[in-house]
Amino acid sequence: MVFFSGFPDVFNSFDEVSRDFVDTHHIIVCVMPDYEKKKLTKFLGHSFNAIVDDLLRVLKPVHLLGGGITLVAHDWGSYICQRFTQAHPDMVQKFVVLDVGYGAPKLGSMPIILGYQILLAFCFILSRIPFLGSALAMLCVALYPWKWIGPTPHEYNMPTKPKDLKMFMTYPYFWMLITIWWDKKAAPRFPKTVSTMFVYGTRKRVQFFSQRWLDKLDKLDECEHHALDCGHWIQTQKPKELVALIKNFVKS
Secondary structure (H helix, E strand, O other), X not given: OEEEOOOOOOOOOOHHHHHHHOOOOOOEEEOOOOOOOOOOOOOOOOOHHHHHHHHHHHHHHHHHOOOOEEEEEEOHHHHHHHHHHHHOHHHEEEEEEEOEOOOOOOHHHHHHHHHHHHHHHHHHXXXXXXXXXXXXXXXXXXXXXXXXXXXXXXXXXXXXXXXHOOHHHHHHHHHHHHHOOOOOOOOXXXXXXXXXXXXXXXXXXXXXXXXXXXXXXXXXXXXXXXXXXXXXXXXXXXXXXXXXXXXXXXXX
């Protein structure tokens, strides 16, 4: 069972969930490249294609051993794993997608989504400026009115605390803005052959998926979706409920 977290989480993101599977599964925990380090190994961060390739290098030996792979992914991890599953559907037995699904959100949500994503992409550019760049980026994040126009204003029990945030962690937003115009894989199409469960929180200002995504899951065999009364970080806000859903899904 592979757990892949997103922004701005590190290796503790799925602690409250993964512990319930250590007796039945071999656990692999993934984070976005360099999130656990003090600085980026590449000045401009890591492209999505490179991250998918890195995930392939990690999972290919597991697949060759004959074990079925279950992906459990959140936030940017969900996005990366959707692209991975699109490219290598034969390697994934079950796919649990958390909160970031497929398809364009409602039109009215786009200003909110684009607003914070452009801000974080800009903050990454600032973080590349020597000496004061990271401090200026942190100031921008601190001054942004998340409570009033942020996508998830009701968050609590987040795995990463504000004091642990490093501004270079925002590089996925930078890569999103520079690749969306030319990368045909930027919006992955989920393969119908992989059994999928989508779980999302309802206590948010916007949702990161379309109704079409839910309708598609309803029509596909061995696919399902569930809504929980929580915010974006399902794995830390509703861990018991999520564990129960995953256990039922994996054995089905």
